[in-house]
Amino acid sequence: MAMKAPRGTVDILPEDTAKWQYVENKIKEICEAYYYHEIRTPIFEHTEVFQRGVGDSTDIVQKEMYTFEDRGGRSLTLRPEGTAAVARAFVENKLFGSPNLPEKLYYFGSMFRYERPQKGRMRQLNQFGVEAMGSEDPAIDAEVIDLAMHIYRSLGLKSLKLVINSLGDKESRQAHRDALVTHFDPYREELCSDCQSRLDNNPLRVLDCKKDRDHPAMKTAPSILTYLNEKSQAYFEQVKAYLDAMDISYTVDPNLVRGLDYYNHTAFEIMSEADGFGAITTLAGGGRYDGLINEFGGPNTPGIGFGMGLERLLMALQVENIEIPVDTKLDCFVAGFGSEKVRTEAVKAVHQLRMAGIQADTDYQHRKMKGQLKAADRLKARFVIFLGDDELEKQIVTIKNMESGDQKEVPMKDIVSEFKVLLEES
Known part of the structure; x- marks a missing residue:
């Protein structure tokens, strides 16, 4: 089951x-x-x-x-x-x-x-x-x-x-309570079993009954405002x-x-x-x-x-067709492709970005580059950081603005500071 x-x-x-x-x-x-x-x-x-x-x-x-x-x-x-x-x-x-x-x-x-x-x-x-x-x-x-x-x-x-x-x-409620009992008592047998009990224990709740709300006696029940x-x-x-x-x-x-x-x-x-x-x-x-x-x-x-x-x-x-302004976009997707050293550097980059308060994610399905870009699109990533064996050797990364298509190479050691500038400018 x-x-x-x-x-x-x-x-x-x-x-x-x-x-x-x-x-x-x-x-x-x-x-x-x-x-x-x-x-x-x-x-x-x-x-x-x-x-x-x-x-x-x-x-x-x-x-x-x-x-x-x-x-x-x-x-x-x-x-x-x-x-x-x-x-x-x-x-x-x-x-x-x-x-x-x-x-x-x-x-x-x-x-x-x-x-x-x-x-x-x-x-x-x-x-x-x-x-x-x-x-x-x-x-x-x-x-x-x-x-x-x-x-x-x-x-x-x-x-x-x-x-x-x-x-x-308390005084006003007691006067109203007595009036309700006097009013509803002649109709007691016509009321639901719950209201019959309420009439003895808490007659005010008779007025709130969903079963008996259309009973004629409800329309003529004494108002609390009269007894204030x-x-x-x-x-x-x-x-x-x-x-x-x-x-x-x-x-x-x-x-x-x-x-x-x-x-x-x-x-x-x-x-x-x-x-x-x-x-x-x-x-x-x-x-x-x-x-x-x-x-x-x-x-x-x-x-x-x-x-x-x-x-x-x-x-x-x-x-009322009111849209709740929820931002589901991801700040940055780190796309790493190549050797295990690249993978390690990608994990490190994601960690550094997160420690700086930047929303970041990466691939955990061992996808090829095309699959990683599709994942970045599904996550609505604002930027993608590309990191491969060539980039690792040169100690650089490429940051792409996914909306404008603009790309920028930055030193690997400056990923966080450079990315913060890009976020402020976007």
């Missing part, structure tokens, strides 16, 4: 990794401009981290996690998302004691969810995320949203829609004012929810409105989670963050 990658995973081949690297480097540059710093957490955690950090009642915890026991009988889980792991690290390493709060962090990592694979959503997905922990200023909410929008815009995406909502504080108290309303208005000041367009959607009990105030999603993107339009989603750090045994510490799927970002770029 032929070995294949597991369902829901893909190989990212060299012709595509260059695009990934470009996108990741662009994101890192933007994070540095916002003074966010990278954090790297383990690829697996104790299962309780996600039970607490994502929520027992969520589909992720109940249906989608890759969980296993190690040899010591401990339950471990491949991370399905990044926020819980970062929150655990924040508490364990006592980052809450920093005098420079908020702690502004970002991460890249593979996440694992056992769900039906589809375009842009795999069982192993790659995610970029941001967490800002230690401030309850609505300005940090606006900053996090601005950072996400800046990433998409800097890469050239135009068909974007930012949707925001307020979940209010004065403090929560003021907080939401300030977030919107900051977004307005930064000229960031948004739509308020009272049905946008983050279904965990410790989520509060700001929630947001960024969507693609490009034709052909598909039915699932969400590119990124995030929100404020002021109770999360406390769940991990830390002090009451406010926080806000988002997660961004990199596969979906690359898909959005493709749909």
Whole structure:
């Protein structure tokens, strides 16, 4: 039987990794401009981290996690998302004691969810995320949203829609929760089994159900915005004012929810409105989670963050016909032909060029000269250095500009310095 990658995973081949690297480097540059710093957490955690950090009642915890026991009988889980792991690290390493709060962090990592694979959503997905922990200023909410929008815009995406909502504080959420139970309870038997359970445990998540989204009761469900108290309303208005000041367009959607009990105030999603993107339009989603750090045994510490799927970002770029500027050309190909002494000198020349920071390669298939030139063409080499027995005897090499056809003989001892000049001139 032929070995294949597991369902829901893909190989990212060299012709595509260059695009990934470009996108990741662009994101890192933007994070540095916002003074966010990278954090790297383990690829697996104790299962309780996600039970607490994502929520027992969520589909992720109940249906989608890759969980296993190690040899010591401990339950471990491949991370399905990044926020819980970062929150655990924040508490364990006592980052809450920093005098420079908020702690502004970002991460890249593979996440694992056992769900039906589809375009842009795999069982192993790659995610970029941001967490800002230690401030309850609505300005940090606006900053996090601005950072996400800046990433998409800097890469050239135009068909974007930012949707925001307020979940209010604890008091506002409780009032809304009671109203949701009263509203949906008469329809309980008409709802899916998951929503029947959610109605008792976390009624806010009923609004996020994909199975029951067309039920008539969804259209008349009470809005959280109706139940915001004065403090929560003021907080939401300030977030919107900051977004307005930064000229960031948004739509308020009272049905946008983050279904965990410790989520509060700001929630947001960024969507693609490009034709052909598909039915699932969400590119990124995030929100404020002021109770999360406390769940991990830390002090009451406010926080806000988002997660961004990199596969979906690359898909959005493709749909909007945005070319990623990836340079796949090789600086120099060293073509050696003749005796073993020539071969040794060619290997030496490649090494010297590389030590000087020049991208260089040579033939490892023992091809004749014609075959080596074809290889140089396939690698899109800017220059080819020719080295044969005659050149070795004279202690020279010939450097050819493959675009212009110009050739130049240079002393073998000056290969690096002469080549640097040619690169600067080309």
